[in-house]
Amino acid sequence: AQTVTQSQPEMSVQEAETVTLSCTYDTSENNYYLFWYKQPPSRQMILVIRQEAYKQQNATENRFSVNFQKAAKSFSLKISDSQLGDTAMYFCAFRREYGNKLVFGAGTILRVKS
C-alpha cells in the first residue's frame, strides 16, 4: 500500500520569503501522480500543483514549484514570494496512474507572517 509522509507539522515564513514543504512517499508503482493541495481556513480544498511521475521536468505554477526526486521518492513544494493568503494547511497526495483514490499525507500548517 502507498503511504505519504509529511514530516513538518507546522512551519512559518515571513511575507515575501521562500519556504519549502517536504513530502516523501512509498510506492512500488512506476507511473503515478503526485499533488499538493491547499486548505485555507475556509476548509475548501484547492489544487496547487500536480506532477506526473513519468515526467522528469519539475512542475511549476507561478510562485509554486516542486522538486520531484523519483528515485528518492521525494516531492517537496517551494513557495516563492510568500503572501499572507498562502496561510493554510498543505497536503501532499499520491494517486496511482489508473487509480481512483488519493492517499494524503498528514498535512503541514503554514503560517505566513507580516
Add this chain to the structure above:
Amino acid sequence: GAVVSQHPSRVICKSGTSVKIECRSLDFQATTMFWYRQFPKQSLMLMATSNEGSKATYEQGVEKDKFLINHASLTLSTLTVTSAHPEDSSFYICSARAWNSYNEQFFGPGTRLTVL
C-alpha cells in the same frame, strides 16, 4: 468550470436523528464521487467511493449501515449519517472525479456536522 457544491454547509442535529448531506457536480458529470471525513488539524480520511448506479465501496472500518451513500445520478451523491451520535460530529468533504486528462478530483466546500 469543475465546481462541486455541498449542502448543507453546516448542520446541527440531536443525537439519534439522521442527517443527509448532498454533493453535486455543477458543471460536469461524475461517475465517481468520494466522501471524506476530517477532524480538526488532521488529514482527510477516505470513507467511501460512490459509484453512479451501483453500491458504494467503503473503506475498512467504516460502517456502511451507519453512513449510507447513494449516487443516483451523474451529478449527485448523498451521504446519510443514520442515528447520529456526538462522536459522528466532524467535517465531511466530498469530491467528484472529472474525466479530464488527469482524472482529477474536485472538492466540495465541506459540511460541518455537530451532533448534540
